Amino acid sequence: KKVTSEEVVTTYIERCKEVNGLINAVVEDRYSDAIKEAKVVDATIEKCTDLEKIRITLPFFGVPFTTKESNCAKGLIHSMGLLCRRNYRSEEDATTVRFLKEAGGILIAKTNVPELNLWIETRNNLYGQTNNPYDITRTVGGSSGGEGAIVAACGAPFSICSDIGGSTRMPAFFNGLFGHKPSEGLTPVAGIGLRETDYPDTMVAAGPLCKKAEDLIPLLKVLISSNVHKLKLDEPVKMKNLKVFYQESSGDLRASKINRTMQATLLKVIQHFRELTGSATKIKIPGSEYSYKLWRYWMTAENVNFKLNITDRKYVTSAKREVFNLLTGNSQLTLAAIIKLIDEDFLPQENEEWAKHITAKMKQFLMVVAAPYNDHLCLAVAKELEATFGGWVPPS
Numbered sequence: 341k342k343v344t345s346e347e348v349v350t351t352y353i354e355r356c357k358e359v360n361g362l363i364n365a366v367v368e369d370r371y372s373d374a375i376k377e378a379k380v381v382d383a384t385i386e387k388c389t390d391l392e393k394i395r396i397t398l399p400f401f402g403v404p405f406t407t408k409e410s411n412c413a414k415g416l417i418h419s420m421g422l423l424c425r426r427n428y429r430s431e432e433d434a435t436t437v438r439f440l441k442e443a444g445g446i447l448i449a450k451t452n453v454p455e456l457n458l459w460i461e462t463r464n465n466l467y468g469q470t471n472n473p474y475d476i477t478r479t480v481g482g483s484s485g486g487e488g489a490i491v492a493a494c495g496a497p498f499s500i501c502s503d504i505g506g507s508t509r510m511p512a513f514f515n516g517l518f519g520h521k522p523s524e525g526l527t528p529v530a531g532i533g534l535r536e537t538d539y540p541d542t543m544v545a546a547g548p549l550c551k552k553a554e555d556l557i558p559l560l561k562v563l564i565s566s567n568v569h570k571l572k573l574d575e576p577v578k579m580k581n582l583k584v585f586y587q588e589s590s591g592d593l594r595a596s597k598i599n600r601t602m603q604a605t606l607l608k609v610i611q612h613f614r615e616l617t618g619s620a621t622k623i624k625i626p627g628s629e630y631s632y633k634l635w636r637y638w639m640t641a642e643n644v645n646f647k648l649n650i651t652d653r654k655y656v657t658s659a660k661r662e663v664f665n666l667l668t669g670n671s672q673l674t675l676a677a678i679i680k681l682i683d684e685d686f687l688p689q690e691n692e693e694w695a696k697h698i699t700a701k702m703k704q705f706l707m708v709v710a711a712p713y714n715d716h717l718c719l720a721v722a723k724e725l726e727a728t729f730g731g732w733v734p735p736s
Contacts, residue, residue: 344402348402349375360490363473363493364452364469365486366449366452369448377446399444399562400445407434407437407501408487409467409486410453410533413450421466451487455674457507458483459676461479462479462481474515479514481515482511484502485514487549488511500548503545508520518550518551518556518731520722522547524543526545534653571713571714572716582717587623592630636690637689647681647684659678659682663678
């Protein structure tokens with residue numbers, strides 16, 4: 341035994357306390373309960389005569405983790421960043437949070453999100469803005485920005501996020517971490533956001549965020565639980581046999597072009613895989629010039645009423661109403677939420693038949709890059725990139 345669970349949990353808690361004044365990531369903690377649970381873990385290990393059984397059945401026994409505020413955790417605030425939900429507490433855990441606890445994990449805190457998880461930055465009128473641990477004047481991304489900040493700042497070894505349109509991947513990008521959105525339908529979504537049950541048709545998926553690529557697979561196995569047989573997570577990947585394709589720009593005029601630094605980084609990675617696999621083909625994915633329009637359509641495919649949810653389902657609001665409230669100093673919403681209302685009320689919606697047709701063609705083409713349920717290829721590439729170019733770097 342090299343270290344106790346109590347020592348590990350306490351160390352991460354102290355780090356959370358140390359950095360949170362700067363980054364404003366943790367919005368509610370359960371530090372005292374977490375330490376008590378860690379002591380129980382240590383006592384169990386002390387008495388255990390079959391540690392191998394614990395290693396197999398409880399892979400995260402005594403390991404601390406955090407989750408975003410929008411994921412239900414029994415007894416903790418579940419406001420979704422809304423002032424009108426500031427006193428709401430969850431009666432049970434989100435299924436994925438429960439899975440991590442059942443695997444031995446110890447939840448130490450919940451972190452900040454934008455309202456209803458629907459923004460690419462992390463701020464709201466209840467908790468304020470979360471700052472990047474590498475430069476507090478810069479963004480952490482969203483909607484799992486609180487998780488990105490606290491993991492990058494060493495306040496937690498890993499976290500459980502959710503992702504519908506980049507909510508795990510963007511904070512990973514902005515905070516120098518590894519994040520993964522699993523293939524559609526693998527992770528339960530009950531308790532994520534305002535979802536009380538699992539939805540068969542949703543873009544939402546729970547996913548891990550961590551500093552080391554090697555941690556992604558063990559975490560993913562816990563999150564997808566009984567669906568693990570659908571993936572090939574333990575199948576060795578021969579990197580030399582991969583077919584690598586890349587695209588420098590979507591061609592969508594609504595999207596900013598990547599800057600020179602990002603382009604140089606991309607080309608460096610491409611050159612590595614060209615040398616490793618013998619080929620790396622530059623392509624133009626058919627339909628990618630419609631990326632924003634397609635993203636906008638599929639974000640609304642799940643039957644969710646934003647104008648109702650933003651008021652905690654008390655009444656249906658509108659852009660006109662909230663703009664008036666904003667101008668008179670009575671709005672409880674951020675500008676980002678009001679912009680979303682303006683989008684829904686005044687801008688034309690995307691054509692369903694067109695969006696599904698274009699997406700279907702893109703799916704067929706993308707199969708050669710990373711087909712559904714081939715998550716192990718994505719994770720293998722993450723490990724390769726980490727080994728070659730380095731991964732997480734501590735904030736200075």
